[in-house]
Amino acid sequence: MAFAAKLMNPTPWDVQINYEKGIVITIPAFGQVDLTMGQFEDYRPNTPGAEAVYEILDSEGVFLFDTDRPYENQALDTLKKTLKKRMDLVVAKEKHYTDLAARQNLNFDQEALSNVWKQLGVDVVREKCESIKRFITKYETVVQKETSLRRNVLDPDRAVFVTNPPREFPSKIAREFFLSENPSIAEKEEEFRKGMARAEKVDVATND
Numbered sequence: 001m002a003f004a005a006k007l008m009n010p011t012p013w014d015v016q017i018n019y020e021k022g023i024v025i026t027i028p029a030f031g032q033v034d035l036t037m038g039q040f041e042d043y044r045p046n047t048p049g050a051e052a053v054y055e056i057l058d059s060e061g062v063f064l065f066d067t068d069r070p071y072e073n074q075a076l077d078t079l080k081k082t083l084k085k086r087m088d089l090v091v092a093k094e095k096h097y098t099d100l101a102a103r104q105n106l107n108f109d110q111e112a113l114s115n116v117w118k119q120l121g122v123d124v125v126r127e128k129c130e131s132i133k134r135f136i137t138k139y140e141t142v143v144q145k146e147t148s149l150r151r152n153v154l155d156p157d158r159a160v161f162v163t164n165p166p167r168e169f170p171s172k173i174a175r176e177f178f179l180s181e182n183p184s185i186a187e188k189e190e191e192f193r194k195g196m197a198r199a200e201k202v203d204v205a206t207n208d
Helices: 039-041 050-060 071-103 110-122 123-153 172-181 183-207
Strands: 003-008 017-019 023-027 032-034 061-064
Touching: 003 023, 003 039, 003 071, 017 032, 017 050, 039 050, 050 071, 061 071, 071 123, 172 183
Parallel strands: none
Antiparallel strands: 003 032, 003 061, 017 023
């Protein structure tokens, strides 16, 4: 991983991050913002406090740009993370309120519950979740297409196709060393290549 001093925002709305007292970092919708070197160091992974920082970034749907990976792949991963966190928030809020109502023997019809969810801001979160889902679908289409194109131009003797994105190593032995150090990836790669071989046999049989 090689990170750049940029926060990227793949969501359709501006995001504001409270960096420290008096300083707010605003990342425009579908845009990016350059960080100062001090901010960059604070947002780098594996630094003290990074776990709490990344909780905030994942919740807001923004990410520190990794120059070793395509933007679309990182955007897709980030949108999936923020969707999960937002959906978990909706479930938690609804459960808290319905549990509270049950303890107090309160009964609500659907209209009354809808008004409660609006007051709690649940409807707004749901709407954003639906928007995020649409863009996840769009990014998945782009990533699948680009992954397919990339696989077609890689040297199969030096490539590992199941990484995200697929990787081409400088030599066959470098590929072998990588797979030996990553047995779970090696297993997935083997299954993927078996699937490719079966598909090629089907294509040959169909053409004949």
